[in-house]
Amino acid sequence: MQVGTGRSILNGIAIGKLKIYKKKDTVISAAEVADTAAEVARFEDARAKAIDQQTALYEKALAEAGEDIAEVFNIHAMMLDDDDFVDAIKEIINGQHKCAEYAVKTAGDNQAAVFAAMDDPYLQARSADVIDIAQAILDILQGVDNATLQGTEPSILVAEDLAPSETVRMDKSLLLGFITREGSSNSHTAILARSMNIPALIQCKVIQDDWDGKMAVVDGYNACVYVDPTPDLLKSLKKRQQEDQKKQALLQELKGKSNTTLDGKTINVFANIGGMSDVGAVQQNDADGVGLFRTEFVYLNCKDFPTEDYQFEAYKQVLESLAPRKVVVRTCDIGADKTVDYMKLDHEENPALGYRAIRICLTRKDFFKTQLRALLRASAYGNMSIMFPMITSLRELQDAKAVLDECRAELRAEGKKFDEKLEVGTMIETPAAVLIADELAEECDFFSIGTNDLTQYTCALDRQNAKLEPFFNPHHPAVLRAIKMTIDAGHRHGIWVGICGELGADTALTETFLRMGVDELSMNAKSVLPVRKIIRSIDLSKPSDK
Template sequence: MGSARSETRVFSGIGASPGIAIGTARVTDRSRVMVVEASVPPEDIPGEVVRFTAALSRSRDDLLALKESIAARRGAEHLYVVDAHLLILDDSMLRQGTIDLIERDGVNAEAALKKNLDKFKEFFAGIDDDYLRERFGDVETVVERILRHMVGKRHERIDAIDEGKRLIVAHDLSPTDILQMDKEKVVGFVTDLGGKTSHTSILARAFEIPAVVGLETITVEDIDGLPIIIDGTTGTIVVNPSEETFRDYLRRKQHYDYLEQELLKLKDLPAVTLDGHSMRLMGNIEFPEEIPSLKGHGGQGVGLYRTEMLYMNRPGLPDEEEQYRAYATIVENVAPEPVTIRTLDIGGDKLATDLHLEDEMNPAMGLRAIRLSLRRPEVFKSQLRAILRAGCKGSVRLFFPMISGIEEVRSAKAVLRECMEELRSAGIPFDEKIETGIMIEVPSAVTIADLLAREVDFFSVGTNDLIQYSLAIDRTNEHLAHLYQPLHPAILRSLKTVADAAHAAGIRVCMCGEMAGEPLYLPILLGLGFDELSMTAVSIPRVKKILRRARRSDAERLVARALTFATAAEVESFVKSEISARFSESFD
């Protein structure tokens, strides 16, 4: 064991939050509680229910104490995570469902809770969207807290770490763990579990804490107290680095930190080309905790606010008041910049069980997004009224997802007008002049973009799905990943069709897919005529750097030439060659 501890070891995982961190490994116990099912005689069942409800109560006390601590450390705008966990803790499906299993199956409380968690897991497992599938982690985190109280297993708080320059090594970390991290003492973390779109990873990026996740077995390695380097950009971990490796990573870290500081100098500078053309650079967000990072990186508002989180982790639907409070919080914190809210974009089979919709063979192309909203107008209207009311707190725009034809747009706008009339009649203030748009993400919408443009105030192109549907590629299928090609001639022509149709009708065209945050694609999108780009906050300065060194006239010529090529490989080769020649210093 001694020799193993002295060897240099390299591990690879998923780069969840960019940056390089150098420090000492601190293994923290976040292992799952092992649950053994045991039969309980009838006379002891009430005692098991009491054990479970007592653990619920202690868990609630934990979260309330955390809420107070986080408010003092980071401010009230970061309490959404804890509030979400308190909501899960109070959920009737979690509480009553577990009690029912104890009483019906005659099993110990731990086993009943674990069985109940498995039901939640099934609920989330089939979700097509990475962001939404990862939300199961929040339920799992709450359940783990309850289990630890039932078995008497200590839950070490991250803010109790008082040594400096520690790198946390854990089986998993919760969003509340990230909120407790003091960057002077905890400089990064690595975990066995997790994905790039988990709530924990999103917060790590928002707070700029380097992180590598998905290492599977890093916690079984004997590394506690050893020097460790993590590269959150490449997903690499080096334990016990040699002096040469240490110096190499120290140089890389200094270079990375220098470039980040230089990029942040662009924060308050206008997003405008050398020949005077402006583009609005905005952020995609899911949680209020991401707003400080958005502002800190110079974001000009929110180009995509995903609302699905409000509908997840629960058997019941959020009411209008709950939604209004959530939207108003975002809008108030982003004001005076605009917030663009997307209405519900997920299939009913993956939502709250109150929707009572049947299973589908292909939910990705089934009753989801605007189709679901129009099928369930009471759910749709509750959300629309909440958005309209939030419009009084700042600048709000709303848009409808997965539009495939004119009828859907007109039907959605008719429901919106009904909601306006209901609020007006009730004397409730709302935004009378709210802008409405649609997502362009299916091929039929591209084909009739000129017709759709007459119906709305703006387009927002969701390239993730547009590329997937246009090229018939499941982007989550590792065998087909090489065919997911943003620069495919069909995609470039589709984007040109959409941008041209928008401008011919006098409306704006925005992009909120992953393509928008890739600096390499900026000249293409500029040349195509996109007015707004929305991306993760950390991407904004990099994109702005290219934009401020570009000329729109050059970008238009670049696009004209790119459109002459027949294959994605030819386009990519040409674009990379042109971009590296003109902006080589911007891709350090």
């Protein structure tokens, strides 16, 4: 038996034969070509097919993993339309008289190197995206079909690394798990694996070619893989796998039941969504409502500024589908790691601390009003609450509410209906907001704590930087104290307080949050039932044993 260790992506067990996923080596000629016009035509044809391919991958990821994950393929399609990238390829073909394959490979490598050399971790990560789209064009040019690399029987795939496009293309009924030598736990592929409940091990350095066809077990709980496990070990891990499956079946029995502790305290357990495609998961997992509707995906899915009517229809569809459930909508949080070309945002040395979210909205008032008018109009068709992101001062909140009031007055004058009693709240995701929470609470109907950014800003750790993973502690005492301070401030002023960041799904903290007095937890839809199970086992009338 051989044991390999790495970094686990999901607490789970995968058992099956290993399948080495190795792409065919293809030779690219560096010889000069005579007919450069023909090579440009070949490239343009392949590029058009690659864009169609990314669109198909978007639809597939949307159905299997939701809006957040699928968005990477929209970004890939936009990158394939990038003038700098396209012009660089054509210049190599025409200027150096090279074939299309050579030009695509060279331009892709050059562009990837530019991103890799940047200081910003998010932009560094885009290096892998460039390589992925360049490879997509190359595969089309060379007639390479990677669909057969997975094999025809259920297996655990083993690879150097996997691009998001490769993971999405795979037949999930044949994918038991995967192991890669490289990779990051924050990569799109890792997030995809978690969302689809696929046990995976990354950064496993002992991968060998002779593993192909051998029986193995990926043990996500202990972050290791057992190749040719002993009969006793295999029996033990199969039992653990069966126990996991039974737990999943038991969770389904919690549907329709309340999120009430043993001593009678009930809280709301909501889901986070990116758009209409996530509504099914909210319903299937029996979430009480939506605690975070990330409206920036409406913008990311468009090639130009979405109109008021377009946004109205997008929001109305979600509201109608989930009524009477509450849907808490976050106004546009574009910026930092989420950008769109048509907004023409300047490159920033430190985008996490830069021009983003409410800062864009308050300095581009027409842009902001278009969204607020659409949201107000949609509020007539369901149970909507609106919250503003990245608030750091009382003035910002007051200014945002003033724009909202201006939109209300316009719609009344136009005779358009909306919910006059709509709740208005703010995200608490900066230390500044925590420290002035009492003042903010006087202007709000609720708080929603964004723990991802709150952790980042409190601990001075860029959450996009993979090198900082060893230093990242989501349970940092300072973060937990900030959460408690916010809950207390909200309750002093009679407003409800929720948590909508990653910590909302952290069952190790569920009891802690309930004892702090949190009123609502919002999370990825698949975590709703596991959190409900924990809530129903807690007795707040007794001292905590933690």
